[in-house]
Amino acid sequence: MPKSLVIVESPAKAKTISRFLGDDYTVEASVGHIRDLIQPKDVKSDTKYKSDEHVDNTTLNKFGIQTNKSAVVNELLQKLGVKTWIPWYVESTKSQKTIAQLKRALKKADALYLATDEDREGEAIAWHLVEVLKPDMPVYRMVFHEITEKAILEALDATRAIDMNQVSAQETRRVLDRIIGYDLSGLARQVIGGGATGGRVQSPTLRKIVERERERIRFTSTQYWSATAQLDANQSSSFDAKLIGINHKRVASGKADFDENGSLKKPDEVVILTEDKATKLKETYTNESLAVTSAETSPYRRQPKPPFTTSTFQQEVINKLGGSSGAAMAIAQGLYQNGYITYHRTDSPGLSDQALNAARKGVEELCGLDFLPENPRRYVTKSDSAQEAHEAIRPAGEAFRTPEQIKGELNKDQLAVYELIYKRTLASQMNDEIGETKRVILEAEKSDQEIYHATFSATGRTITHSGFKQIYEEAPNSSNDQESTNILPDLSEGDLFSANEIVINNHETKPPARFTEASLVKWMEEAGIGRPSTFAATISKIQAREYTHKDGRALIPTAKAFVATNFYENEFKSEVQYEYTANLNKELDRIADGALDRDDFLNEWYFEEIGWESRIDDILNQIKIDLPRIRHEAAYLVGEEPKDGQNIYLRFANQKPYVQISVDGETGSIPPTLPLDELTIKKAREFIELASQPDTILGWVNKEKAKDLLDTNEIDNILGYDSSKGLPVYLRSGAFGDYVSLGAFPKWPPMSSKEGQLMKQPHHLKVIKVACAYLRAAENPDDDEAIKIILNEPKRGVGKKSIENIEIIAETENISFKQALAKQKILNDKPSKAVKKLIKNLNSWETQNIDEPAGFRLRELLIDAGYWKMISKMDKAEEKIKIVEHLLATLNEFSTLENIMSTLMKRQELKSAPKPKTGSLLDKMSPENISLEDAVNILSLPREIPIKETVTVELDPPPKNGESSYKLLEKELITVHNGPFGPYIRIEGADCGIQTRSISEDEIFSIDLAACISLLSTPKKFQQRQTKIIILKDKDGKPAIDSVSGKPIEVKTGKFGPYVSDGSTNASLQLGDSIEQMTSERAKELLADRRAQQN
Template sequence: MVAREMAATKGRRLVIVESPAKAKTIAGYLGKDYMVESSIGHIRDLPNNASEIPAKDKDKAWARLGVNVDDEFQPLYVVDSRKKKVVADLKAKLKNADELLLATDEDREGEAIAWHLVQELKPKVPVRRMVFHEITRGAIERALGQTREIDSHLVDAQEARRILDRLYGYEVSPVLWRKIMQGLSAGRVQSVATRLVVQRERERMEFFAADYWDIVATFDPGSFTARLAAVDGKRVAQGRDFSSVGELKGSDVVHLDEATAGALAQALGDQSFAVRSVESKPYRRSPYAPFRTTTLQQEASRKLGYGAARTMQIAQRLYENGFVTYMRTDSITLSGTAVSAARAQVAELYGREYLPEAPRTYVSKVKNAQEAHEAIRPAGEAFRTPAQTGLSGDEFRLYELIWMRTVASQMRDAEGRSVSVRIGATAATGEHCEFSASGRVITFHGFLKAYVEGHDDPDADRDDRETRLPNLEEGDPLSVAELSPAGHETRPPARYTEATLVRELEERGIGRPSTYASIIGTIQDRGYVYKKGTALVPAWLAFAVVRLLERHFARLVDYN
């Protein structure tokens, strides 16, 4: 309706987006009075080699850099040789248009693409910026009625980052060529990410394992398991009590070795055990927030085995074809329309008892979060279930993940009870020993009916796991069905996976979520890091590069 009315009053309009797929989807929502074309990404950038430098600038000392450092860091932009035909085609289309609508993504890169298009096309017709978070008929029609000017602040922000990247890469990379090997590269975020991976490997190399023992017992009634927790009032040492060089951190714990644990188990074998204490308290778990870029990458890695780049490629296709909202976002908020759609599906699929009284809202805790967009969610005013989308393969699986997480975010808390039991006995050799056991029963699954988050630690318990203990009261006697010493060894810090490196970069405020996938891809393509299973392992080349950077460019790779 809006598209038809505006076309009738404005004449022919040229709409430019970044990708052909996006152009095709949008064209399907607009009438014949709209020409929808694609710029296929950026049309201009800083020159990549001497052949791209304009003749009038070739003799200038700063031309190779593409940034005039003597004149307020003015950038030199050139049209990519592969984009000259695209630009010529857009200019030809523009001659037949009465208005130019720039519908590139609503982020720094999208705003910059829009600005560069204006600079290069030099339109003589009115120019408006058209933005939307999802590609649906309703969203496109609303965007047509709410156009704006190009946001110069976003353009300046993108330009500043691009200039910084160029200065860093072009000044530091040649040092690596001279000192280590030709063809290497350094980057503002890439080098810090490489250093994080190398530093983790150094920690693993310097690690000394410590052995520690405890005792595992199976008690009746109920055949439940408990572990030795304290001896003579002192806590039994666990892995967290040892340093990275295998030394005990404090003196307020008991460190059992194999012989001591074995002797103590034998001394407890024929003794009487009784419940010393029972602590029961309510258990409540709230839903996880809807996805933002980084949490989608992390969860797709844990649950689907997708790398960050693969996740973003699939999410891009889902966005361009109108299935999900924009996938590069720091935001975890949902619009009122999206909340209503999620709540409607909760009531329909799970029942009204799973709906909280009031809609849930979420606030980002991420450093430097920029929340111009919504969270990543199914597109539209009414969500399609995965079965209703007609999707298959990777796209189906990622859409299902996004859909489940969004719906679950508007469901009631999971509720239950957690129980901690302490069991005591005195060994034949006189030691007062205390065992501990814990359990959890979920009485109302709430959002866990729809979605359970994955874990980076394979040994961690899922949020929906239940461990039932028998009904016990203080003073109840227990019999021992089995009692045996158990040995353990401290483990070095785990190598980063793509999911945990993304989380580390985000928590430290390094780079932007929209760049993490490409950064992780770059450090692998450059040969700095390779994959072993899901783990990211630094090559020896990475150690050499990081050592040089730490020694001579310490400030540039300082992540603290």
């Protein structure tokens, strides 16, 4: 019996939809596009190609798109309804099997339903399916925004024809991308070299990234000072007021007051508070009265953000959850295809009536009616270029499932993304956050002083209704999004307050921040560059082409990016303007709406007198005539050499960046990941000097200059750069001998410094962790984590459930955990009193012993809070008190608390920083003869040898006991390693267990599967493995001798990891230590510390 055939894009989507359709339907997947434009190299071998007709068709042979240049012919063809732009399509090799399956399924069907996505790509896929399958039965186009049973059944009842305007728009977009991409890439390769590419969306996006780096290079940092007065409101409370003016002029307070040269934008209206002025202000007005001259109260109201569009979804996922735009879209794709969310490629923030009802019901159940507005909130797009008619991204279905209900069905990342969508959707239908903002101006005068008038401002906010913030906190875009939530006392004009203390701080203006993927997506949407559905692909392509590399989340443009952008800007005046790409998008929208004919647009854009074809021909002619000039003009000017007035340029050729003096002077390679805002004239000159050495060995001949140049003291030698990884390869000396590393080790401060001493404290011990948490909680009231660590140290009777309830208070009222503790009324009398005492102790930190060293102050806090007493009652109390005493002594070395806190934060960063991959030199290698290729080979280990089919290994001779054979199963892997005890092979299999065999150094890069099997057939001789003896050496090359025991110091590995030993005392390596970088000095410190703990 015939069935209806339903075709969707993906197998996952097909599987989900098939659950909702009965036995009368067969659901198959096209697996994306089944056809694409032909490659130009394949045109002449295509069956449609006729030499006499097509040989002179330039666009066909160049792009795979057939056209006709004659305007008269084009006009006649259009009148006859014949297309004048004919893309040649071919079935992709990977789709041929799918197409055959679809044709077989179609033979058994009596109707065809095309259920591809409802956007231009989905519409085009549906059209291509009809063109290829040529169905002789009714064809229906069905669309839906979510994969639920109700949505699918409704779509079956509301089918339509394929929208050919949407198909034309997609086809036009594909033609533009092919022509612009091929032309820009072809030109770039002639000027810059292989690997350089350009594109309709890619090139303007890259230009924006480069422009931001240019702004950073031009930027001149400026220092300025700020002042904050601490004012007493009464005996129990105080508040801060920030200096905003002196002598009736506004004080510069941030980057907005300065231009890129570091000068004031409005010098007649604004004054810079220098260090001298800040000091005089502090001396003049400390303990003086400030009078309230203005007290204004205004209502505060903040509306929720709309539900997610594709763009805002990508931004929020990156900002809140990390990762990339591509990863965000991949997770959303899976959630959509499996029926958890609606379609994730959309420009619309709107919700259907069904979704509005579901969201409001969800709010009512989660928060109550007090958080629901009287009428639903309806959102419309603000973008003129929005193309889709979809809803916003939201949970699927008539009733939204909570994250709790589906957490067992999703992995961690999927659940996090779903929860973000769920909460954003509900929040969009909630009340505004409502409160009151109070702003107070306070002034003081000292007529006989240089600073005769000072103006301060205090701002506070009280939230009376949390509204949407009850469930959703937006990721802040800047510090401006986080206005003060301080609660000010009742103030009236004329009130006087004493400035008990004036705190002055130094600031420095910072250059514009580099783009992250999130901020770049935001800019692309605002500028109309590309579509939200293609943002992730564009950014990924820019990174894949090595136009940028990442430092954390920041996208840093490379030399290649600068040279490519310079070239495009020099040769394309209007085409590289952002408006050009945005206007092309608008024309695509008009085609999609049926307001513009596809062929009319393409003929005008390409063939007009000043059209694309003529522009490319002009530039090609220039390249043929004057390529050296064009290449020189594309270079980036680093600056002028002060000695001789010659310019130094940054160029890119042969896949490498380099600097050059003048047009044809000396050159020097630079690291490909060096940020160009760090490339100074001095640094460029040093690169050139290093490269000019005639007997350069291993890439760097001047060891000391290489160290200074690359700002590290750890370099023994730099062999070069692994282009596949974009990282330098180092040659180093360590405890196991010479070795190479890919990239640098995290730069821990020297152990001799106070920062190094603090970082190397045993922070893994609970007493140190709690002591540091007390310090953090006292210094930063908003450090919720620290407050929770110390809350029951010593025990104060605050149970887990109580902590959860206090967390709810903090979240509900948008306050810190400490503030929630102070406000709570849920604890019993005894724990409540204990908590109040703790808060009092923490609050006293700001006023007690503030002139004393930090270690002394922390000791007093630990005593007052009862933790010192708790330590004294622990097992091995004396040992633990000594450990804490050592921490306190280290803290006393610091002059400021700010330095302590920044050191602790830096420690966390270094702790989580990845260590570089390392590899020991083979015995036949030496530091004098190792090449970059040798090093890269070592770092490529372990090498994998796949088992292509199951093999039975017979042991010869067979063992007396146990099995005489085992199997190496198909798809298992043999790995080749270079270990501390020499090269070996290893396999861990289901049948064979773990098997290892030693091999020679000559085999490490050449051994094949057959040789491995032969080795594995020889029984392993089980004998006690001798630990490799590694005796550390002092700087003079002699064995390192411990000053206490008089014995040599060895590095060993044991059950709990690596350690150093003098034969009687063992000391484990600490955070930041590694076997490779262990020195005799550090080993002696570890042994001394261990003895102190034991004594």
